[in-house]
Amino acid sequence: MNILGISGTPRKGGNSEILLNAAMEPFAENGWKVTKILLSEKIINCCTGCEACCKTKKCFINDEMNEIYDALDKCDALIISAPAYYRNVPAQLKAVMDRTFAVREKFPLKGKLGGAICVGRGQSGGQCIVLNIIHNYYLSCGMLCVPGELNGVSAVADKPGDILNQPQRLEQARILGRNILKHIKDVR
Numbered sequence: 530m531n532i533l534g535i536s537g538t539p540r541k542g543g544n545s546e547i548l549l550n551a552a553m554e555p556f557a558e559n560g561w562k563v564t565k566i567l568l569s570e571k572i573i574n575c576c577t578g579c580e581a582c583c584k585t586k587k588c589f590i591n592d593e594m595n596e597i598y599d600a601l602d603k604c605d606a607l608i609i610s611a612p613a614y615y616r617n618v619p620a621q622l623k624a625v626m627d628r629t630f631a632v633r634e635k636f637p638l639k640g641k642l643g644g645a646i647c648v649g650r651g652q653s654g655g656q657c658i659v660l661n662i663i664h665n666y667y668l669s670c671g672m673l674c675v676p677g678e679l680n681g682v683s684a685v686a687d688k689p690g691d692i693l694n695q696p697q698r699l700e701q702a703r704i705l706g707r708n709i710l711k712h713i714k715d716v717r
């Protein structure tokens with residue numbers, strides 16, 4: 530079994546990456562293969578809207594998205610962790626979401642389980658909006674959304690690593706991972 534974690538922040542070692550690491554821990558403990566993709570290390574071009582993929586079923590852009598297509602195919606469950614950027618997902622993550630339009634008819638994520646994590650600096654910084662955006666993406670892909678303690682993990686942190694001072698929030702990320710492990714037995 531293979532869990533894929535995508536860290537949507539362009540900032541290396543950011544809070545969302547740290548929360549993602551916590552969410553992955555239960556999978557490693559249960560013998561799953563853990564695959565992590567850090568968008569801070571990738572250059573993913575934006576969808577150009579050419580819709581050539583409607584005929585070819587693949588994207589004409591040849592870049593690091595190829596690795597992500599492959600990882601989406603191979604995973605059994607997916608967790609996306611992202612910071613709030615203007616109460617939205619960062620552009621790097623939106624580019625990944627849009628580029629999966631090219632493979633939508635292959636349904637690489639259909640029936641798979643998905644969890645979402647968002648961190649922002651504000652108490653009401655749009656974390657719930659970002660969680661909705663990720664969950665709506667999952668639903669568009671035919672996925673099943675798995676909650677954490679609440680409807681996804683919502684955290685408040687600013688400087689890189691600030692989240693390490695919040696053990697309760699890190700535990701909520703682990704709970705999200707454990708919930709996916711629990712529910713995957715029901716859908717298999």
Ligand SMILES: Cc1cc2nc3c(=O)[nH]c(=O)nc-3n(C[C@H](O)[C@H](O)[C@H](O)COP(=O)(O)O)c2cc1C
Pocket residue numbers: 538539540542543544545546611612613614615616617648649650651652653654655656686687688689690
């Ligand atoms: C371009 C930009 C936009 C941001 N917009 C928001 C926002 O709308 N709401 C919020 O709470 N924080 C916002 N922030 C703060 C980040 O979400 C916050 O610093 C977060 O901890 C960054 O996560 P990371 O460490 O994973 O990169 C923004 C930061 C940047 C750079």
